[in-house]
Amino acid sequence: MKLPRRVKLVDVGPRDGLQNEKEPVPAAVKIALVHRLQDAGLKEIEVTSFVSPKWVPQMADAAEVMAGIQRKPGVRYSVLTPNLKGFEAALSSRPDEVVIFGAASEAFSQRNINCSIAESIERFAPVVEAARAKGIYVRGVVSTVVGCPYEGEIAPERVELVARLMKEVGAQHLGVADTIGVGTPRKVQAAMEAALKHYALDDVSGHFHDTYGQALPNTLACLEMGVWQFDSSVAGLGGCPYAKGATGNVATEDVVYMLHGMGIDTGIDLDQLVDAGKFISDFLGRKPNSRAATAILNKRAA
Numbered sequence: 001m002k003l004p005r006r007v008k009l010v011d012v013g014p015r016d017g018l019q020n021e022k023e024p025v026p027a028a029v030k031i032a033l034v035h036r037l038q039d040a041g042l043k044e045i046e047v048t049s050f051v052s053p054k055w056v057p058q059m060a061d062a063a064e065v066m067a068g069i070q071r072k073p074g075v076r077y078s079v080l081t082p083n084l085k086g087f088e089a090a091l092s093s094r095p096d097e098v099v100i101f102g103a104a105s106e107a108f109s110q111r112n113i114n115c116s117i118a119e120s121i122e123r124f125a126p127v128v129e130a131a132r133a134k135g136i137y138v139r140g141v142v143s144t145v146v147g148c149p150y151e152g153e154i155a156p157e158r159v160e161l162v163a164r165l166m167k168e169v170g171a172q173h174l175g176v177a178d179t180i181g182v183g184t185p186r187k188v189q190a191a192m193e194a195a196l197k198h199y200a201l202d203d204v205s206g207h208f209h210d211t212y213g214q215a216l217p218n219t220l221a222c223l224e225m226g227v228w229q230f231d232s233s234v235a236g237l238g239g240c241p242y243a244k245g246a247t248g249n250v251a252t253e254d255v256v257y258m259l260h261g262m263g264i265d266t267g268i269d270l271d272q273l274v275d276a277g278k279f280i281s282d283f284l285g286r287k288p289n290s291r292a293a294t295a296i297l298n299k300r301a302a
C-alpha cells in the first residue's frame with residue numbers, strides 16, 4: 001500500500017458531463033459552471049471538445065465557451081482535439097492541454113472517431129507534433145480499457161498496445177478510461193498495470209464511469225497502486241454518445257468525500273463543489289447524481 005498524500009482531480013463535467021445532453025446548454029451556463037468549479041478549488045477543468053458539431057452538437061460552442069472563461073492563475077484548461085482540424089480550431093482558445101482520445105477496442109474507435117486504432121494514431125501524430133511545438137501539454141486517453149459496448153470484454157494486452165502507441169506518438173500522459181463503467185477493482189488494476197508498462201506512475205490517470213456503481217472502488221484500487229490523478233465529473237454528469245447506456249463519470253463530490261475522509265488532500269472545498277453541482281443540476285432540472293452531494297444537501301435542508 002502506497003497511498004498518495006494528495007490527489008489531483010480533473011473535473012470533466014463541462015465536457016464529458018454535458019456532451020451527451022440532448023437539449024442545448026447555453027455557453028453562458030457552461031462558462032458559469034467552469035467558474036464555479038475553479039472557485040471550488042479544481043486545478044484542472046476539461047472544458048470542451050473541438051470535434052465535429054454534426055457528431056456532438058452540444059460541443060459546437062467550444063470556441064465561445066473557451067473565450068468566455070475568466071482564467072484563474074494556477075488552473076489548467078484542457079480540451080479534446082481528435083485531429084489536426086480540431087487542434088487548429090482550438091489554438092486561438094489557448095488551451096493549456098489538449099487531449100487525443102483513442103480506444104483499446106477497434107469497434108469503439110470506429111464508432112467514436114470514425115477510424116481504426118492504427119488510423120487514429122496517424123491522425124494524432126501531427127496533433128502531438130504541433131501541440132508540443134507550441135508548448136501545449138498532450139494527454140492521451142485510451143477508452144474501453146475493460147469492456148466495449150460492441151466487443152465485450154477487453155484484455156489488458158490491448159490496453160498495453162494502445163499505451164505503447166500513445167507513448168511512441170509522443171503523448172505525455174495517459175488516461176485509462178472505463179468508458180462504460182463495467183470494470184471492477186482487479187480488472188481496472190490490470191488495465192492500469194498495462195498502461196504503467198509504458199507510462200510512469202506520475203503520468204497516468206484513471207477515468208471511471210459509474211454505470212455499475214464501481215467507480216469509487218476502482219478509484220481506491222488505483223490509489224492503492226499509487227495512482228494520484230483521476231478524472232471525475234461534478235454531480236456525476238456524463239456519458240458518451242457512442243456508448244449507449246453508460247452513465248456519467250464518478251461524481252467529483254463522492255471522490256472528494258472519500259479522499260478527505262482518508263486524509264488525502266485535494267485542495268477542493270467540498271461545500272463549494274456541492275454548490276457547483278447543484279447549480280448545473282438545477283439548470284438541467286434534475287438532482288445531482290452524487291450520494292455525497294445528496295447527503296450534504298439533505299443535511300443543509302434539515
Ligand code: HMG
Nearest residue numbers: 050051052055056082085086112113114143144177179240
Ligand atoms: P470524420 O468524419 O472521420 O472526419 O470525423 P473527416 O476528416 O472525414 O471530416 C468529415 C467532416 O467533419 C468534414 O466536414 C470536416 O470538416 C468535419 P464536412 O465537409 O462534412 O462539412 N470535421 C470537423 N469539424 C469540427 N471539428 C473537427 C473536425 N474534424 C472533421 N475536429 C471526428 C472524425 C473525430 C471529427 C468525428 O468522428 C467526431 O467528431 N467524433 C466525435 C468524437 C467525440 O467527441 N466523442 C465523444 C468524446 S470521447 C469520450 O467521451 C470518451 C472519454 O470520455 C474517455 C472515456 O470515457 O472512454 C474521452
Ligand code: MG
Nearest residue numbers: 016177179240
Ligand atoms: Mg468519458
